[in-house]
Amino acid sequence: MQTPPWPPVRTRSLVVAAGALVAVPVVGVLLALTAFSSVPNGHARLTAPQAEAVPANALVNTGFEDGTQGWKAQGGGQVRPSTTAAHGGRHSMLVTGKDGKRPGASLDLAGKLRPGTVYGVSVWLRLPAHDPGAKLRLGMSWGWASAVQDTVLTSADVTADGWVRLEAKYTPVTAVDVLTADISPVSGDGEFHVDDFTVVPLPDRPQVTVPSLKEAFGASFEIGAAVGQQQLAGMEADLLKRQFGSVTPTNALKWTATEPQPQAYRFAAADAIVDFATANGMKVRGHTLVWHNQTPDWVFLDPAGKPMTPTAENKALLLQRMESHIAAVVGQYRGRIQTWDVVNEVIADDGTMRASRWYQLAGLDFIKRAFQAARIADPAAKLCVNDFNLSQPTRRDAMYQLVSTLKAEGVPIDCIGDQTHVNIAAPTAAQVSAALEKFARLGIDQQVTELDVSVYTDNTSVYTTVQPALLARQAAQYQALFGVYLKHRDKISSVTFWGLADNDSWLHTYPIPRTNAPLLFDAGLAPKPAFWAVVGDRPAN
Numbered sequence: 001m002q003t004p005p006w007p008p009v010r011t012r013s014l015v016v017a018a019g020a021l022v023a024v025p026v027v028g029v030l031l032a033l034t035a036f037s038s039v040p041n042g043h044a045r046l047t048a049p050q051a052e053a054v055p056a057n058a059l060v061n062t063g064f065e066d067g068t069q070g071w072k073a074q075g076g077g078q079v080r081p082s083t084t085a086a087h088g089g090r091h092s093m094l095v096t097g098k099d100g101k102r103p104g105a106s107l108d109l110a111g112k113l114r115p116g117t118v119y120g121v122s123v124w125l126r127l128p129a130h131d132p133g134a135k136l137r138l139g140m141s142w143g144w145a146s147a148v149q150d151t152v153l154t155s156a157d158v159t160a161d162g163w164v165r166l167e168a169k170y171t172p173v174t175a176v177d178v179l180t181a182d183i184s185p186v187s188g189d190g191e192f193h194v195d196d197f198t199v200v201p202l203p204d205r206p207q208v209t210v211p212s213l214k215e216a217f218g219a220s221f222e223i224g225a226a227v228g229q230q231q232l233a234g235m236e237a238d239l240l241k242r243q244f245g246s247v248t249p250t251n252a253l254k255w256t257a258t259e260p261q262p263q264a265y266r267f268a269a270a271d272a273i274v275d276f277a278t279a280n281g282m283k284v285r286g287h288t289l290v291w292h293n294q295t296p297d298w299v300f301l302d303p304a305g306k307p308m309t310p311t312a313e314n315k316a317l318l319l320q321r322m323e324s325h326i327a328a329v330v331g332q333y334r335g336r337i338q339t340w341d342v343v344n345e346v347i348a349d350d351g352t353m354r355a356s357r358w359y360q361l362a363g364l365d366f367i368k369r370a371f372q373a374a375r376i377a378d379p380a381a382k383l384c385v386n387d388f389n390l391s392q393p394t395r396r397d398a399m400y401q402l403v404s405t406l407k408a409e410g411v412p413i414d415c416i417g418d419q420t421h422v423n424i425a426a427p428t429a430a431q432v433s434a435a436l437e438k439f440a441r442l443g444i445d446q447q448v449t450e451l452d453v454s455v456y457t458d459n460t461s462v463y464t465t466v467q468p469a470l471l472a473r474q475a476a477q478y479q480a481l482f483g484v485y486l487k488h489r490d491k492i493s494s495v496t497f498w499g500l501a502d503n504d505s506w507l508h509t510y511p512i513p514r515t516n517a518p519l520l521f522d523a524g525l526a527p528k529p530a531f532w533a534v535v536g537d538r539p540a541n
C-alpha cells in the first residue's frame with residue numbers, strides 16, 4: 001500500500017454544481033466541494049512510486065491485501081482481488097463488466113466523514129494488459145435515500161502502461177445519510193484495476209469550519225431568517241439552528257393564514273414555527289398584523305356583504321375587526337413573539353400615505369389603533385412599522401414624518417423596520433447610512449426585516465444561470481450593507497433575511513418568474529461568496 005504525498009500536483013476551483021447556483025427546488029444538501037486536482041495525464045507517475053507509510057490518521061485505506069474491503073460492484077459488474085497488477089503490496093481489486101456493460105465500483109462512507117473537515121481522497125488506477133485506454137472518474141454520491149446526487153471529483157485517462165492517480169479534496173459541510181465514493185468509466189470497455197484508495201483528513205490544511213452568522217454578529221444585533229414549515233425539518237432546520245437566532249414566519253401570521261373567516265382563527269402553521277423557535281432558543285418576529293395584501297376580502301365588506309364605502313359606521317366596523325384580530329393573534333403568542341410588524345407598507349412611493357383600503361376607510365386611525373391594540377395584547381412586545389425602500393429619500397422622509405407624528409401623539413411605536421429588498425447595484429452604502437442616521441433622530445429602534453439582494457437590477461431580465469460575476473457583485477453589496485449595519489449597530493437590533501437559502505425565495509416568482517439567488521446560502525444550502533464576504537473570513541484552500 002502506498003500513500004501519495006500531499007499537496008496535490010495542481011489544483012483548480014470546482015463549482016459545486018451548476019444546479020447549485022440556480023433555483024432548483026432542491027432537497028437540502030449541504031456539501032461543499034472546495035477544490036480539486038487530478039494528476040494531469042503525462043505528469044502522472046505511471047509506475048508505482050516508492051512506498052510511503054499511510055498516515056496513521058487515514059480514515060479509509062483499502063489496499064486489497066485482504067479481499068475487496070467493502071467495495072461493491074455497480075452497474076452489473078463484479079469486483080474481486082487480483083494479483084495480476086498491484087500498485088502496492090501484492091493485490092489490487094479488478095473491476096469487470098458483464099454483457100458489455102461498463103461497470104463501476106463504490107465504497108460506503110456514510111457516517112465516516114466529519115462535516116467541515118477537508119479530506120484528501122486518492123486512488124490509483126490501471127487498465128488490464130492490452131486494454132487500449134479509458135477515461136475513469138472518481139466521484140461521490142451523496143444525499144438522502146429519496147434524493148441521491150452525484151458529484152464528479154475528478155477524472156483522468158488511464159492506460160495499461162502504468163498506475164495513474166486520481167486525487168481530490170472533499171469537504172462535507174454537513175451530515176448526509178448516503179455517502180459513497182464511486183469509481184466508474186466515462187469511456188473504454190470498462191475493466192480496470194483499483195488500488196490504494198485512501199481518505200485522509202488533511203492536517204496540514206485549514207479546516208473549513210463554516211462560521212455561524214449569529215455567533216459572528218450576535219454581539220451587535222440579532223440575525224434572523226424568514227421561514228415556512230418546509231424549513232423546520234432536515235438539513236434546512238440544521239442550517240437554521242446553526243446560523244440564525246431569530247425567525248420570522250414568511251406567511252403563517254398574515255391575516256389570510258390566521259383568520260381566513262371572521263373569528264375562525266387558525267394557528268397551526270404559526271404554532272409550528274413559534275414552537276420550533278421556542279424549543280431551539282430562538283426569537284420570533286411576528287409578521288404582520290395589518291397589511292393591504294394577504295388580507296381576506298371579508299374584512300372590507302359591510303354588513304350587507306358589499307365593499308365598504310368610507311362611512312363612519314364602516315370605519316368603526318373595520319377598526320373593530322382589526323382590533324379583535326390583533327387581540328387574538330398577538331394574545332395567542334403573548335410572551336413568545338418578541339417583535340411585531342404591526343402595520344406593513346403604509347407609505348407610497350411619492351411620499352404620501354398608501355391609498356390602501358385601510359387608509360381610504362380609516363385614515364391614520366387604522367395605524368394608531370393597531371399599535372394601541374397590539375400594546376394592550378402584549379405589553380412586552382416591541383412594535384414596528386415595516387416598509388420597503390426606506391433608503392430612498394422620498395420614502396425615508398415620509399416614514400420619518402409619519403413616525404414623528406405618531407410619537408408626538410403618544411402612539412406606542414417602538415421601531416421602524418426596513419424590509420431591505422435590494423439588489424446588487426442599489427442602494428448605496430451612503431443611502432442606507434443616511435436613512436439609519438435620520439431615523440435614529442426619532443429615538444426609535446431600527447430593524448432590517450426582510451433582507452435579500454436580487455441579482456437583477458430590473459423587473460424584466462431573466463438569466464438561465466446566475467454567473468459567478470453576479471455572485472461576486474452580490475457579495476460586494478452584502479459586504480457593504482453589513483459594513484453599514486456594523487457601523488450603526490447601536491441603532492439596529494436585528495437583521496433578518498427573507499429566506500434561508502436560494503432554494504426557496506419569493507424572488508423566484510416576484511416580480512416575474514425567474515431564477516434568482518438572493519441569499520447567503522445557495523440552493524444546495526452551501527455558503528455563497530456573499531456569506532464569506534459578510535463573515536469576512538473565507539478559508540484558504
Ligand code: XIL
Pocket residue numbers: 250251344419450506
Ligand atoms: C411574500 C412571501 O415571501 C411570499 O411567499 C408571498 O407569496 C407573498 O409575500 N414584503 C413583505 C412580505 O412584507 O410579507 C412579502 O412576503 C415580501 C415583500
